Amino acid sequence: MEERWNDWKWQFAHRITTTDQLKQIIPLSQQDQDEINTCLGAFRMAITPYYASLIDPSNPNDPIRKQAVPSILETRVDENDLGDPLGELADSPVPHVVHRYPDRVLLLVTLQCAMYCRHCTRRRAVGEEDKPITEAQLQKAVAYIRSHTEIRDVLISGGDPLTMSTAKLEHIISSLRAIEHVEIIRIGTRVPVVLPMRITQELTDMLRKYHPIWINTHFNHPNELTAESARACAAIVDAGIPLGNQTVLLRGVNDNAETMKRLLLGLVKMRVRPYYLYQCDLSCGIGHFRTRVETGIDIMHQLMGNISGYALPKYVIDAPGGGGKIPVGYDYVVSKDDQEVLLENYHGQRYRYPQPKQ
Ligand SMILES: *Cc1c(COP(=O)(O)O)cnc(C)c1O
Numbered sequence: 001m002e003e004r005w006n007d008w009k010w011q012f013a014h015r016i017t018t019t020d021q022l023k024q025i026i027p028l029s030q031q032d033q034d035e036i037n038t039c040l041g042a043f044r045m046a047i048t049p050y051y052a053s054l055i056d057p058s059n060p061n062d063p064i065r066k067q068a069v070p071s072i073l074e075t076r077v078d079e080n081d082l083g084d085p086l087g088e089l090a091d092s093p094v095p096h097v098v099h100r101y102p103d104r105v106l107l108l109v110t111l112q113c114a115m116y117c118r119h120c121t122r123r124r125a126v127g128e129e130d131k132p133i134t135e136a137q138l139q140k141a142v143a144y145i146r147s148h149t150e151i152r153d154v155l156i157s158g159g160d161p162l163t164m165s166t167a168k169l170e171h172i173i174s175s176l177r178a179i180e181h182v183e184i185i186r187i188g189t190r191v192p193v194v195l196p197m198r199i200t201q202e203l204t205d206m207l208r209k210y211h212p213i214w215i216n217t218h219f220n221h222p223n224e225l226t227a228e229s230a231r232a233c234a235a236i237v238d239a240g241i242p243l244g245n246q247t248v249l250l251r252g253v254n255d256n257a258e259t260m261k262r263l264l265l266g267l268v269k270m271r272v273r274p275y276y277l278y279q280c281d282l283s284c285g286i287g288h289f290r291t292r293v294e295t296g297i298d299i300m301h302q303l304m305g306n307i308s309g310y311a312l313p314k315y316v317i318d319a320p321g322g323g324g325k326i327p328v329g330y331d332y333v334v335s336k337d338d339q340e341v342l343l344e345n346y347h348g349q350r351y352r353y354p355q356p357k358q
């Protein structure tokens with residue numbers, strides 16, 4: 001058992017996908033089961049045994065459970081819900097490529113994930129079909145990137161790219177590395193959080209051949225900071241890969257300063273640099289996870305100055321309709337004119353900064 005538990009393929013093959021399997025792990029009333037089954041008609045469930053083991057079965061509001069187990073609230077349609085909340089289809093010049101910013105693109109290589117997060121932005125597509133990008137599709141995407149010399153940075157995303165075999169991933173990465181103007185290759189993955197045993201020596205040995213590689217992962221709650229996830233993050237960083245983290249602000253999961261502080265400081269201890277804190281977007285059926293924007297601004301305001309700048313992500317709203325990421329936050333500039341800027345520090349005390357004469 002112990003050996004298989006640490007085998008990522010065993011974890012992947014034994015994911016919890018039905019209510020019958022789920023009720024072996026957490027108590028579910030008949031009503032709970034009926035509700036989950038209703039959700040499964042619209043959005044699928046898959047929870048690795050590892051991630052399920054982090055759920056406190058006695059707590060119906062457990063933050064891990066909320067991210068993994070469907071809620072009937074997902075079937076509630078909100079008037080603001082969008083099928084393509086970030087307008088990615090409009091910015092896709094060829095299938096599998098999203099080119100929104102001048103010098104960097106997303107390359108979507110698979111729709112498969114190790115776990116299907118209940119708050120997923122890409123839930124319109126994720127999990128509908130498990131096949132990774134075909135060779136012909138990959139060649140078209142690579143040809144686009146090759147012919148656009150302004151692309152310096154390719155972000156391999158999905159789905160979760162690390163659910164693919166190391167050989168398939170290497171094929172994609174080496175195709176990109178062969179393009180001279182591609183300076184940085186990034187991978188977006190939740191595997192260190194939900195399937196940390198996937199971070200094998202074989203994988204890191206492959207990745208380190210293609211530096212500079214950067215990875216961004218997706219921790220949302222301090223309960224996800226375990227010995228296993230710490231080992232996975234250490235293996236990535238020890239391979240010379242800078243590791244960042246993107247958190248989604250989720251109501252009832254991490255929407256208070258105390259939880260966020262434990263998460264951010266815990267990440268820094270694991271040598272993971274908090275990068276973005278995302279306002280929850282308008283994907284279908286995740287309205288119950290949305291907080292007001294003031295909540296995010298307030299959390300960041302409470303943390304600023306009290307913990308290191310290294311621990312503070314940028315709080316952004318990915319603008320609905322394809323506007324891209326827009327930073328939002330407390331305004332520490334009280335006023336400014338030709339003579340001086342009036343500033344407020346983290347204690348609320350005010351300071352003047354005289355402007356230089358023109
Ligand atoms: C977030 C994002 C990127 C990467 O942006 P960075 O700020 O460089 O991390 C690139 N393309 C799209 C469409 C994105 O949403």
Ligand code: SF4
Nearest residue numbers: 113116117120159190
């Ligand atoms: S790992 Fe990422 S893409 Fe996959 S379900 Fe979770 S949030 Fe969505």
